[in-house]
Amino acid sequence: MSAVWSITKKELVSYFTSPIAYIVIAIFILLSGFFFYSLVWWFNTQALQMSQNPYYFQQVNINQMVFAPLFHNLSIILLLMLPVVSMRLFSEEKKMGTEELLFTSPVSVIQIILGKYLASLVVLLAMLVLSAIPTIFTFIHGNPEPVPYLLGYLGLFLLGAAFLALGLFWSALTENQIVSAVLTFGTLLLFWVLSWAAYSARGLWRDVLNYLSFFEHFDGMTKGVLDTSDLVYYLSFAFFGLFLTHSVIQFRRWR
Amino acid sequence: MIETEQLTKKYGDLVAIQNLSFKVDEGRIWGMLGPNAAGKTTTMRILTGYLPATAGRASVAGFDVFEQAEAVKQSIGYLPETVPLYPEMTVESYLGFVAEIKKVPATRKKAAVDRAVQIAGLQSVRKRLIRNISRGYKQRTGIAQALIHNPRVIILDEPTIGLDPAQIKEIRDLIKSLKGEHTVMLSTHILAEVKEVCDGVVIINEGKLMASGSLEELARSFSQNDGVYLKLDRTDGEVLNLFRQLPGLKEAALEGAEIRLEWPWGQDLRTRVLKFCLEKNLEIKEMRSLAMNIEELYLRIVSGGMEQ
Structure with a gap:
């Protein structure tokens, strides 16, 4: 375990001594702040109009009208930005020749993978926590339900964790960081559009496509429903990504 | 190890x-x-x-x-x-x-x-x-x-x-x-x-x-004997004959302007050769080891393809 932590620490030093982490976090906060602001503004005008009619006023719900769309927007931003976080994890080691140091140390490949993955999760966590600060004010000035709010952030974290595992896999395959980022980005987009394909598909095929799509599983969480199958989906996706990373590294050395 | x-x-x-x-x-x-x-x-x-x-x-x-x-x-x-x-x-x-x-x-x-x-x-x-x-x-x-x-x-x-x-x-x-x-x-x-x-x-x-x-x-594996090349102020048959009296020496031969002296591995005759030259009043200009140096060794091994 201490070996995993050593690798994580080293990765975090790399993240936070290079501009990458700062830029990614700053832009994420900026965009999420913008979306949050415009959604709250839109919510206020809507609420004002709806207050004219007692029936509609019952429908005013800050969770449904602000947070659910905010989480959907943030999930797309994560899809665009997390490949940049994961791209250097193995690619850079390979390019710099430092992987030879790692793989000749008495540390297992699994520990190396976990250490790196954990560091990228810390960056993700920093993005989410910092971007959540403005949203706390809705609890001071209003009364949103905390459960769907928290579940939404949990959903974003799980989604991001799955993205990063996939990114880790691609970075283990190439020594070029750009290639690694583009491949991650491409694969993530593919999983995104699976849900579009599902609309036109029928029967079992439709169920399969829907199950594989990232965002189908995310939808429930933004509405405050925690389904274990969604949880299993994200965790198994992340696990599968790490497993593939391990296989790729072993295969490269043993061929 | x-x-x-x-x-x-x-x-x-x-x-x-x-x-x-x-x-x-x-x-x-x-x-x-x-x-x-x-x-x-x-x-x-x-x-x-x-x-x-x-x-x-x-x-x-x-x-x-x-x-x-x-x-x-x-x-x-x-x-x-x-x-x-x-x-x-x-x-x-x-x-x-x-x-x-x-x-x-x-x-x-x-x-x-x-x-x-x-x-x-x-x-x-x-x-x-x-x-x-x-x-x-x-x-x-x-x-x-x-x-x-x-x-x-x-x-x-x-x-x-x-x-x-x-x-x-x-x-x-x-x-x-x-x-x-x-x-x-x-x-x-x-x-x-x-x-x-x-x-x-x-x-x-x-x-x-x-x-x-x-x-x-x-x-050792590339030459049977240890020895030296000697360059003296005079090099002729007479000098060579002098060296042949030196005990322990296996071979003494003329090679161009140098004299090649060989003895079996394990005994070092260098000091004896020096003393001998002093006794016989021979002036030494140069003395170098017969054993191949690493450059010669390497080139011979790599280019000659000699496997051991």
Whole structure:
């Protein structure tokens, strides 16, 4: 375990001594702040109009009208930005020749993978926590339900964790960081559009496509429903990504 | 301390090394010599557990490289050809990180870093970012990294490549200071380096073992006798006849302007020859060893394809 932590620490030093982490976090906060602001503004005008009619006023719900769309927007931003976080994890080691140091140390490949993955999760966590600060004010000035709010952030974290595992896999395959980022980005987009394909598909095929799509599983969480199958989906996706990373590294050395 | 047996590595159809068997004793410095692409780096990567071999066995510090990989990695310090440095770290934090992944206990980490800094002469740059230090210091940091967990075996892949002559000398002195406490294996294609630093060599070419042993052993295996070439103020048959009276001498012959004197291995007649020349009032202009020097040896082995 201490070996995993050593690798994580080293990765975090790399993240936070290079501009990458700062830029990614700053832009994420900026965009999420913008979306949050415009959604709250839109919510206020809507609420004002709806207050004219007692029936509609019952429908005013800050969770449904602000947070659910905010989480959907943030999930797309994560899809665009997390490949940049994961791209250097193995690619850079390979390019710099430092992987030879790692793989000749008495540390297992699994520990190396976990250490790196954990560091990228810390960056993700920093993005989410910092971007959540403005949203706390809705609890001071209003009364949103905390459960769907928290579940939404949990959903974003799980989604991001799955993205990063996939990114880790691609970075283990190439020594070029750009290639690694583009491949991650491409694969993530593919999983995104699976849900579009599902609309036109029928029967079992439709169920399969829907199950594989990232965002189908995310939808429930933004509405405050925690389904274990969604949880299993994200965790198994992340696990599968790490497993593939391990296989790729072993295969490269043993061929 | 390091032993290989019929070690073979293939990359697809390309044979990188073939049936390599050699042995390095404890506490010695051994050179691995060969032209570029001879298989030096591949051999070292197998010994350090970075690459698996296709066939054969290898053991380091008594552990099997394939079956006890972790124990082997624990007892080896390795400097790969590209020095594995993280430019965004300071020398000190980098060495600290390496100490952690080499499983130096947390309580001894600081002492281990201090010791490595001391040995590698990095005191003046220990707080600086690796990206900002000179090539020579980067190389030293690489060596410090290999020493950090005080390993029994140190493997250095081309440790002096790309350095200026003064830096080369410093690194060589550093390597020589490791002798005794550590077993060192270094690869190089610089012959002078072997002569200066190493106790013995493994010579490989095109993936095959051409020769291995201590420098003296190798010299012996290529000539039957030890001896000297002498250049005197006068060289003629009379002088030659004088030498033939010298006890212990096996052969004395004229070779161009020089006299070749030979005697069996194991007894050194050099002093006797000197005294003899003084007695007979012969002035010595030059005297050099008959045994092949490393350059001749290497060229003969690599170009002649003589397998032992």
